[in-house]
Amino acid sequence: MHTIEHDSQTQRFTMPVEGHHCVLDYELEGTVMTITHTRVPDALAGRGLAGTLTRHVLEFxxxxxxxxxxxxxxxxxxxxxxxxxxxxLQTPEVFV
Incomplete structure (x- = not known):
């Protein structure tokens, strides 16, 4: 289980793993969260960490x-x- 930190000031979720940081950035306008960027360092690629972070943010x-x-x-x-x-999704028909 990984610890995921949320910084509402910078609008970023961070998951520290083995000295690296996986991040998910967003912009919030009212109650609409626009997810702009997800990054997992190359050293951690292929471990499902982006999925773990994304799932956490969507649940949030x-x-x-x-x-x-x-x-x-x-x-x-x-x-x-x-x-x-x-x-x-704000526009779920895009994903049909």
């Missing part, structure tokens, strides 16, 4: 009843693979 948004706009291609693809999160 769901708990606050926020809508999500996935500008980040990874998050968009994640939602396609995990349709249980489509209800969060």
């Amino acid at each position: 948004a769901q708990g606050r009843q926020w809508q999500v706009v996935p500008q980040c291609s990874y998050v968009a693809a994640y939602i396609v693979r995990h349709p249980e999160y489509r209800n969060l």
